[in-house]
Amino acid sequence: MTHTVLVTGVSRHIGARVASVLAADPDISRVIGVDTVPPPSLTRDGGIPLGRTEFVRVDLRSPDIAGVFAAADVDTVVHMSLVSAPSRSTGRAAMKEHNVIGTMQLLGACQRSATVRRVVVRSTTAVYGSSPRDPAVFTEDLEPPDSPSHGYAKDAVEVEGYVRGFARRRPDVSVSLLRFVNFMGPGVDSPLTRYFTQPVLPTVLGFDPRLQFVHEDDAVEVLRRTATEDHPGTFNVAGAGVLLLSQCVRRAGRPALAMPSPAFQLLGNVARGAGLVEYSPEQLRLMRHGRAVDTGALESELGWRPKFTTAAAFHDFLSSRGLQTVGGARW
Numbered sequence: 001m002t003h004t005v006l007v008t009g010v011s012r013h014i015g016a017r018v019a020s021v022l023a024a025d026p027d028i029s030r031v032i033g034v035d036t037v038p039p040p041s042l043t044r045d046g047g048i049p050l051g052r053t054e055f056v057r058v059d060l061r062s063p064d065i066a067g068v069f070a071a072a073d074v075d076t077v078v079h080m081s082l083v084s085a086p087s088r089s090t091g092r093a094a095m096k097e098h099n100v101i102g103t104m105q106l107l108g109a110c111q112r113s114a115t116v117r118r119v120v121v122r123s124t125t126a127v128y129g130s131s132p133r134d135p136a137v138f139t140e141d142l143e144p145p146d147s148p149s150h151g152y153a154k155d156a157v158e159v160e161g162y163v164r165g166f167a168r169r170r171p172d173v174s175v176s177l178l179r180f181v182n183f184m185g186p187g188v189d190s191p192l193t194r195y196f197t198q199p200v201l202p203t204v205l206g207f208d209p210r211l212q213f214v215h216e217d218d219a220v221e222v223l224r225r226t227a228t229e230d231h232p233g234t235f236n237v238a239g240a241g242v243l244l245l246s247q248c249v250r251r252a253g254r255p256a257l258a259m260p261s262p263a264f265q266l267l268g269n270v271a272r273g274a275g276l277v278e279y280s281p282e283q284l285r286l287m288r289h290g291r292a293v294d295t296g297a298l299e300s301e302l303g304w305r306p307k308f309t310t311a312a313a314f315h316d317f318l319s320s321r322g323l324q325t326v327g328g329a330r331w
Contacts (some may be wrong), residue, residue, distance in 0.1 A: 003029045003075050034065070081102065129291075211248065
């Protein structure tokens, strides 16, 4: 039985949804949500109701997180606070500290805890990179031809290394490492969702990358299951199927502007500097080469598969934003 769950990153959409679902589970005694700022539901901004979740304001980069473990006898940790894009006020250095140093502090507290028996970490398929030499489909045991060298993807690679080290040192703890493709759905606000809401969608001339999405409802369900059941291992998480970028553009009803790769990269740098759309280096590579992953290991482990395919998740996102959805439910 799960008694006390600690969820990091509860001020973000998916983290708040996970905390809310776990707080509604009568078999869970306590849910403690931690973040550097209060969740929107605790401010005038509204947001997702967190139910009986207890919010604790903690910066994971500080050793204060160990005090939360000591005071609450935490037995399950769901680490959701990886930041995918730097804020304009703090920059890339603070983002890396939060992602890497924050995870190190959290895992250190887990290692010293006598009560922790389950750890779930949200990672990303960006750890595979995007390269013209990629395999058609990545499985969890494949090494990428070109490992990410900077940004969010590099942070995730380092985080995964620390998670594997923790799992070796604490074999008594069930550790689930979940590599999610891009979240998609009505409540998701990400660099990719903001890309698809632009009036004109720039694309790279000569490239039509494959994309995969996971609906936010399915992402929350995977996190709920791994937080309440033992499913140790590393798992890709994605909706079935793929969409080409050209298909996404048509279904969004937006005009595309194909441009040479150097011009696309320059546009991305300008947009990022102006704070319009976050074109990170890893997103620029994704827009050229794409990526596809296999989810057979997850479906076999859980005996479950996502309700939304990649196409259905994208359709739900478009519908929620009032964008044109070509073909309706038939596709």
